[in-house]
Amino acid sequence: MGSSVPLSSSKVLLDIGGKKYSTTIDTLTQREPHSMLAAMFSGRHTVSEDPETGVVFVDRDGKHFRHVLNWLREGVIPILTDSEYQELLREAEYYQLLGLVEHINVHLNRKKDGEGSGPELTRKDVIKCIQSKRVRFRGVNLSGLNLSKLDLSYVDFSYACIQKTCFRGANLQKAKFGDVEADGSDFQDALLRECEFIGANLSGAVLDRAHLQSANLQDACLIGGSLCEADLRTAHLQNAKLADANLHGANLEGANLKGAKLSGANLKSANLQRAYLREVDLRDTQLEGAKLGGANLLGAIR
Template identity: 90%
Template sequence: MGSSAPWSSSKVLLDIGGKRYSTTVDTLTQREPHSMLAAMFSGRHTVSEDPETGVVFVDRDGKHFRHILNWLRDGIIPILIEAEYQELLREAEYYQLLGFVEHINMQLNRKKEEDGSGPELTRKDVIKCIQSERVRFRGVNLSGLNLSKLDLSFVDFSYACIQKTCFRGANLQKAKFGNVEGHGSDFQDAYLRECEFIGADLSGAILDRANLQSANLQDACLIGGSLCEADLRTAHLQNAKLSDTNLEGANLEGANLKGAKLGGANLNRANLQRAYLRDVDLRDTQREGVRLNGANLLGAIR
């Protein structure tokens, strides 16, 4: 038996995964008018209900549905531990409660900030900042943020925490990343020409196809990272740690690798023409198809 609004009564009986709830049509439709629940009881759709009891069954975990009802009734955000917020977030996303989702994420971010493990700013905060004339994020925790495709040229990120931060496709020309903590950061396809990464920890970072022409990566740690097909022409890589780094197809023409550690690096098809490789240990590197014409290999170990 199906029923469609206008409902004969404003009262609604719900069975959410075996847990019974009683509420009203107004509660389910007013605070979040674009949600799945609002659509179900708006009159635009047929809703299946038990022919004897009139109960509407929804096949979801009913544990957190009381928090959903309290939000819809009074706009209340419950106080929960992080794991419970994650469970509640899944339910809120299922019911398409966009306002509730935003507030849950705010609570999660606050908890991470209190624990010292989360970002101090959101993507929106960063966008507001870059609209000002001079932007500095020195020492700021931006870990895990999605900053892809933003214009962040000339921005100072020195000493910031950018672990697992996404800069894909961003314009970062002449930005400063000196001494950042950037383990697992993502710079795929980013424009990093003339950037400064002196002493940066970029272990495990992804810089595939990034433009790093004339970038300064002296003393940077890129162990286990990926710079596949990156443009590193005339880049400064003195004393950089490049062990187990994927440099396949990278363009290192004219780059300075004096003192760089390359053990286990993949240099297949890399262009090292006119690169400075004096006294560099190239043993234990993959070098199939590597181009070394005009490279300074005086004292290099091969």
């Protein structure tokens, strides 16, 4: 069954190869007005949709469509491997997103020429951005920079490459680190209250004594990371990968660890009072001296 979709900010439900997405007509038509997606939802064509759910099905691999949507929303490309860039390039070409195709090709050509391996900005550049209120570093390569003790609160680092970057003692309250590559970075003593780390790669990162109250670390990779004495009260750690992480003395009171992977994790002397540990596998977790009063351990494997 088809219907003519008006050009507006109305909600659109998409099924891309089995993966469900929700967006708007404006997002699909404004940044790349000559693309196939813009043509589909311009109102000039009939779009085939499910008569019961209103979902529009597109027979493509849905893996990278979130990157397509983020490009259309924000004009940024994520940090990916070369093979993943090639996959995203194929999708961009299929949807006739010429701007995205150009950006990916520029990035791949830089890597081919040996560029792009170092940070795109200096510490001085970052400070200038903060002072001028231009505080968005989405998708930027800041790897290896010393950004310690700076006020970076509310800054958007989503999709950035911040490997081995030093944020020691920095104010990062409510900053966004969604899907960043931050393996080996140093957040020791940093203020990270209510930060967003959804899907972030923090493997081997140092977050000792970091203030992470109510931070969102869902689906984050913290394998081998150090969070000694970190304050993670009421933090969101659903499905986080914490294998072999060192959380000795960490405060996880009221934290949600549903689905978290804790194999080999060190939780000695940690405060897990009122934490959500339902059905979590704790068999290979070190819990000597940990406080578990009021924790939800229903179905937990110990």
